[in-house]
Amino acid sequence: MDVLAAVATGAGKPFEFRTLTLDDPREDEVLVRIVAVGVCHTDIVFKEGEMIPPPAVLGHEGSGIVESVGARVTKVAPGDRVAMTFRSCGHCSRCDRGDAAYCETMPMLNYIGMRTDGSRTLHDGETPVGGSFFGQSSFASHAITYERNLVKVPDDLPLELIGPLGCGIQTGAGGVMRSLACEAGSSLLITGGGPVGLSAVMGAKIQGCKTIILVEPQAARRDLAREFGATHVIDPAATPDLTAAVRAILPGGVDYAFDTSGVPAVQQAVMGALASKGVFGIVGITPPGTPTPGDVNSIMTFGHTVKGIIEGDSDPDVFLPELMDHWRAGRLPFDRLIQTFPFSQINEAIAAQHHGDCIKVVLLM
Known part of the structure; x- marks a missing residue:
């Protein structure tokens, strides 16, 4: 079938709208008509780094309506309303333990721009187009995806509005609620107040953290963090010594820290703000080759833990319904982060997000 897609054509170039040919779903695949799709920082990283060689269709926070399913699909049926998330195999040692975000074939299923057999779901005439991004490529009117997504x-x-649950919201909230599993009464430092960081603030409030500190340069985002439950906010421009600023609030340091910034100097400063036995979770993407923050002797002496976090350690079938329940009850007002744009304005929307005019972009088909 013909689909309208926003195609990444190279670093520094705007998305181009093209009519592409999308395969019919195979026996294990699902065809979804996209209703809306969030724009995530990871989409931009892959586009600018040409990590899937262009031309390519990105997008991995889709929501929509199932239109058709392959013969082996039993989880969903035509007409079902669905949120789309990352793909996992469902049968490796990690998936069997509920660690779908660490599926042993995660890179192959999500990042290579094609099916695992090397075929492409999308074509521009005779030219194959990179797709299958996070098992969906939802910057398009329709997407081929899978039950596990x-x-x-x-x-x-x-x-x-539900698409961002599939990545950004579950990464932030899940990082605090599942991966760090901050207990009631604990203290947490969050660096970066974008959609992931602000979702982490909401997650910390749900967990009952006593002290929630957000570091964020934009005043409006600091104000919003306070409304979501942050007990303290830090403007890094006004307090360049982050370690000292945190220890002025908690002299003994924080129990947990969560970095969404990806800035190596910030990550290094966070290590100095950890309490004894403190745990530091990292989701921010750093430049290639960035060393792990901290000093080995200090990590050993104070029993620190530094851990990477993917997708908030989420098992989507379990965690996304939980997040939906929290939203319904008013405990996770992630909709307040969202500004919608027509799909046709994808480039303008990304520019607005980059300039800080909005926090989370969702494109409406």
Whole structure:
């Protein structure tokens, strides 16, 4: 079938709208009509780094309606409302333990721009187009995806806003609620107040953290963090010594820290703000070759833990419905982060997000 897609054509170039040919779903695949899709920083990283050689269709926070399913698909049926998330195999040692975000074939299933057999789902005439991004490539009117990517969305939830649960929201909230598993009464430092960092603030509030500190340069985002439950906010421009600023609030340091910034100097400063036995979770993407923050002797002496976190350690079939329940109950107002744009304005929307005019972009088909 013909689909309209926003195609990445190279670093520094805007997305181009093209009519592409999308395969019919195979026996293990699902065809979804995209209703909306969030724009995530990872989309931009892959586009600018040409990590899937252009031309390519990105997008991995889709939501939509199932149109058709392959013969082996049993989880969803045509007409189902679905949120789309990352792909996992469902049968490796990690998936068997509920660690879908660390599926042994995660890179192959999500990042290579094609099916695992090397075929492409998308073509521009005779030219193959990179796709299958996170098992979906939802910067398009329709996407081929898989059962493991999909979570049904109840009728009372706004399908147009639900896509970011598939990556950004579950990464931030899950990083605090699942990976760090911050206990009630604990202290947490969050660096970066974008959609992931602000979702982490909401998650910390849900967990009952006593002290929640957000470091963020934009005043409006610091104000919003306070509304979401942050007990303290730090403007890094006004307090360049982050370690000292945190220890002025908690002299003994923080129990947990969560970095969304990807700035090596910030990560290094966070290590100096950890309490004894403190745990530092990292989701921010750093430049290639960046060393692990901290000093080995200090890590050993104070029993620190530094851990990478993917997708908030989420098992989507379990965690996304939990997040939906929190939103319904008013505990996870992630919709307040979102500004919607028509799909046709993808380049303008990305520019607005980059300039800080909005926090989280969702494109409406």
